[in-house]
Amino acid sequence: MDGITRREFIKIGAGAAIFSLLPKSLLAKEENAGPMIGVAEGDNSKLVRAAVDLVGGIDRFVKSGDTVCIKPNISFASNIDCGATTNAAIVRQMVQLCLDANASRVIVMDHTIHDATLCVERSRIEEAIIDKKVNLVTLQQERQYAETEVPGGKELTTIGVAKAIQNADVLINMPVAKSHSATGVSFGLKGLMGLIWDRGYLHRVNLDRAIAELATVIKPDLTVVDATKALTTGGPGGPGKTVILNKVVAGIDPVAVDSYTVRIAQWYKKSWSGNQVKHIRAAAELGLGEIDTGKMRIKEVRV
Amino acid sequence: MSFLGLFILAFIQTRYSVPVTFQNLFFRFDPLIFIVVSIAYRTVLSASLLSISIIAATLVFGRFFCGFVCPLGTTIDVFGIFSGKDAGRKTKLKHWKYMILMFLVVGAILGVSFLHLLEPLVIFERSLTLFLHPVVAYVSGLFGLGAARVYTESMIALLVFALILGLDFISRRFWCRNLCPLGGLLASISTLAPFKIVFGEGCTQCGICEKICPTAAITVDSTSVDTGECVDCLRCINECPQKVFTYGLLPAPSRVDLNRRQLIGAVGTSIIVAPLARTLLHRRLLGTLIRPPGSIPEPDFLNTCIHCGKCMKVCPTNGLQPCILEAGVNGLWTPRLVSRIGGCEKNCNMCGQVCPTSAIRNLTPEEKTYAKIGTAVIDRARCIAWEQDRVCLICDEACPYNAISSLNETIRGTTLLRPFVNERICTGCGLCEARCPIEGRAAIEVFSIGEERKRRGSYITEEKIRLRALEEKEEDLPAGFIIDN
Numbered sequence: 001m002d003g004i005t006r007r008e009f010i011k012i013g014a015g016a017a018i019f020s021l022l023p024k025s026l027l028a029k030e031e032n033a034g035p036m037i038g039v040a041e042g043d044n045s046k047l048v049r050a051a052v053d054l055v056g057g058i059d060r061f062v063k064s065g066d067t068v069c070i071k072p073n074i075s076f077a078s079n080i081d082c083g084a085t086t087n088a089a090i091v092r093q094m095v096q097l098c099l100d101a102n103a104s105r106v107i108v109m110d111h112t113i114h115d116a117t118l119c120v121e122r123s124r125i126e127e128a129i130i131d132k133k134v135n136l137v138t139l140q141q142e143r144q145y146a147e148t149e150v151p152g153g154k155e156l157t158t159i160g161v162a163k164a165i166q167n168a169d170v171l172i173n174m175p176v177a178k179s180h181s182a183t184g185v186s187f188g189l190k191g192l193m194g195l196i197w198d199r200g201y202l203h204r205v206n207l208d209r210a211i212a213e214l215a216t217v218i219k220p221d222l223t224v225v226d227a228t229k230a231l232t233t234g235g236p237g238g239p240g241k242t243v244i245l246n247k248v249v250a251g252i253d254p255v256a257v258d259s260y261t262v263r264i265a266q267w268y269k270k271s272w273s274g275n276q277v278k279h280i281r282a283a284a285e286l287g288l289g290e291i292d293t294g295k296m297r298i299k300e301v302r303v
Numbered sequence: 304m305s306f307l308g309l310f311i312l313a314f315i316q317t318r319y320s321v322p323v324t325f326q327n328l329f330f331r332f333d334p335l336i337f338i339v340v341s342i343a344y345r346t347v348l349s350a351s352l353l354s355i356s357i358i359a360a361t362l363v364f365g366r367f368f369c370g371f372v373c374p375l376g377t378t379i380d381v382f383g384i385f386s387g388k389d390a391g392r393k394t395k396l397k398h399w400k401y402m403i404l405m406f407l408v409v410g411a412i413l414g415v416s417f418l419h420l421l422e423p424l425v426i427f428e429r430s431l432t433l434f435l436h437p438v439v440a441y442v443s444g445l446f447g448l449g450a451a452r453v454y455t456e457s458m459i460a461l462l463v464f465a466l467i468l469g470l471d472f473i474s475r476r477f478w479c480r481n482l483c484p485l486g487g488l489l490a491s492i493s494t495l496a497p498f499k500i501v502f503g504e505g506c507t508q509c510g511i512c513e514k515i516c517p518t519a520a521i522t523v524d525s526t527s528v529d530t531g532e533c534v535d536c537l538r539c540i541n542e543c544p545q546k547v548f549t550y551g552l553l554p555a556p557s558r559v560d561l562n563r564r565q566l567i568g569a570v571g572t573s574i575i576v577a578p579l580a581r582t583l584l585h586r587r588l589l590g591t592l593i594r595p596p597g598s599i600p601e602p603d604f605l606n607t608c609i610h611c612g613k614c615m616k617v618c619p620t621n622g623l624q625p626c627i628l629e630a631g632v633n634g635l636w637t638p639r640l641v642s643r644i645g646g647c648e649k650n651c652n653m654c655g656q657v658c659p660t661s662a663i664r665n666l667t668p669e670e671k672t673y674a675k676i677g678t679a680v681i682d683r684a685r686c687i688a689w690e691q692d693r694v695c696l697i698c699d700e701a702c703p704y705n706a707i708s709s710l711n712e713t714i715r716g717t718t719l720l721r722p723f724v725n726e727r728i729c730t731g732c733g734l735c736e737a738r739c740p741i742e743g744r745a746a747i748e749v750f751s752i753g754e755e756r757k758r759r760g761s762y763i764t765e766e767k768i769r770l771r772a773l774e775e776k777e778e779d780l781p782a783g784f785i786i787d788n
Contacts, residue, residue, distance in 0.1 A: 200740030
């Protein structure tokens with residue numbers, strides 16, 4: 001990453017301070033009525049804007065001059081038809097939205113599991129790098145992370161979290177809807193493991209609980225799930241069965257988004273609810289969001 | 304200089320996602336590789352037939368290759384500025400290069416290739432791969448650019464290179480004049496060349512030419528130029544104040560400087576050393592030696608591989624590493640897959656594309672996935688899913704062939720998904736071993752069990768296709784679900 005000047009730092013800091021005051025009042029209202037979920041279905045080239053508009057529009061999340069981090073899942077060097085990685089065209093739409101909202105910088109990033117060069121090539125993520133203000137960063141080096149405390153953590157006490165998100169104003173999580181051989185499904189919450197240094201450590205402790213604890217430290221401002229296609233078996237790396245859904249799910253509440261997404265397809269040929277997925281349930285139990293789809297305000301639109 | 308630049312460009316372009324066109328041409332034009340590998344492998348090395356053009360050109364124009372093309376020669380020349388030795392200082396060892404050439408050829412006849420120890424292009428390429436690239440990658444890493452590059456053996460390669468440059472402190476181009484077997488080969492061919500530097504009339508015995516000749520080929524006293532030594536650098540033509548030198552036709556062959564005693568010495572050394580090259584080569588010691596996919600059978604591989612390191616340079620995961628003693632003493636610097644560092648990527652066939660001698664066959668990306676290089680074995684005592692009841696299954700996640708199944712298994716009352724390897728589907732790519740999250744040795748490791756090594760013919764069989772197409776792998780539901788009611 002480039003360094004930032006002192007002036008930029010002050011600007012960003014001031015912006016963040018003002019920004020942090022704003023949504024609190026908005027959130028407070030929402031908590032009473034349950035979290036909003038925006039679901040757009042139809043033409044793949046319009047889904048992101050439509051879904052984000054349903055939860056308040058991009059201006060609610062990105063202010064002029066903001067630095068935005070977008071975190072797709074490009075962790076696997078699988079070909080795009082495999083469904084293991086976030087569709088680059090969907091990420092590109094989000095990048096465009098951020099630029100439309102006058103973001104000063106957009107950083108698209110992931111800590112890939114397979115070799116970063118191969119992951120970038122196979123996911124075709126460079127198609128989303130459409131402007132000079134947009135950078136692609138792979139988080140493969142330890143110095144890109146800052147050791148961060150996990151308050152009240154049982155499985156995690158400290159964890160190395162990507163510095164980039166701590167320096168940014170907005171974090172947008174863009175997972176792909178897919179199955180997972182260990183955690184059952186892998187959406188937004190599981191995708192947070194792409195923002196930490198030692199992901200293997202989470203497998204050595206209670207994985208489901210550790211993911212929930214990680215979500216107490218990394219809190220995306222917005223989660224947008226690429227469900228244009230879902231890898232319903234053989235995840236997270238594939239190959240497996242894919243179904244075409246042509247959907248994008250957006251929301252602020254990370255638990256609600258994941259819990260809703262559990263219901264949009266059959267995983268391993270079975271229907272599940274968010275309560276049946278251990279890591280989503282653990283996150284709800286930590287008070288990170290609403291797991292009951294009955295208490296969500298779900299807005300749907302066809303485009 | 305331009306050829307040195309071209310060689311380095313070929314080195315830089317030896318990387319994943321750049322199609323192989325010119326990257327290995329230097330090696331395929333190298334007549335020494337052609338001769339030694341063809342003899343040792345008992346097959347005419349078709350990839351290197353191009354080198355006949357160099358032999359033919361040398362037969363006409365002399366040893367221009369050494370003066371103009373050889374990147375090691377150019378580097379030594381540049382380094383000569385630092386050594387500060389008079390170029391013309393004579394040494395009495397020039398017959399050594401013919402002895403070394405004979406040593407290589409007799410070794411090849413006995414079925415052992417020692418090419419990697421002495422071939423200049425190979426030494427130069429390997430030096431770039433094993434120590435220059437890691438150094439450049441490290442320095443650029445300090446500025447946040449590029450990925451790190453690490454090899455299990457860099458120091459010996461560095462020492463060899465430093466030694467060759469250091470010899471310049473004895474005399475200029477000490478290596479080229481006295482030791483280089485490719486130089487020896489081209490020198491013996493060039494003695495027949497009709498075109499050469501001709502020592503003309505009008506010499507005032509000023510001695511400038513003797514001082515500047517980098518290979519000490521000129522003797523002023525006898526107004527002669529040793530054609531075998533001359534590398535056609537043309538410095539004498541440019542520097543002579545009387546302009547006595549011309550490059551022209553003089554069809555009088557000179558003789559190779561090797562007497563019978565020296566010849567017997569070289570042959571004898573080969574006969575003694577060649578059998579010892581098999582030290583540490585016992586079959587049962589090779590269980591952890593994983594060769595790149597498409598490698599020809601091991602004895603042929605050792606004779607065909609020139610240990611140049613191009614496959615290691617191009618490997619996108621850094622998993623191809625130089626052997627130290629794993630393939631026997633003579634297998635030093637041959638490639639082996641060290642899966643703990645990086646596995647073999649599914650859709651990549653770069654090592655086979657780039658191999659200049661086809662020791663690694665150039666398989667299509669699809670066929671490569673059928674070339675089994677080993678089998679993964681789970682060490683249940685180390686595996687945290689088996690031994691510590693953890694929800695891990697990273698190996699299952701990493702496997703691109705669905706060769707690892709996660710199945711419920713009850714151990715002392717705890718039912719949990721635990722990994723199993725389907726050895727009929729496993730290709731030995733090692734992506735699981737690379738990703739295994741435990742410290743130190745992985746709990747899943749690839750051994751050369753079931754590896755397939757073929758000189759020719761396809762690796763794809765109907766049985767393999769059928770096994771892969773089995774609709775879905777056997778799998779229990781992930782542990783991340785709560786299966787209630």
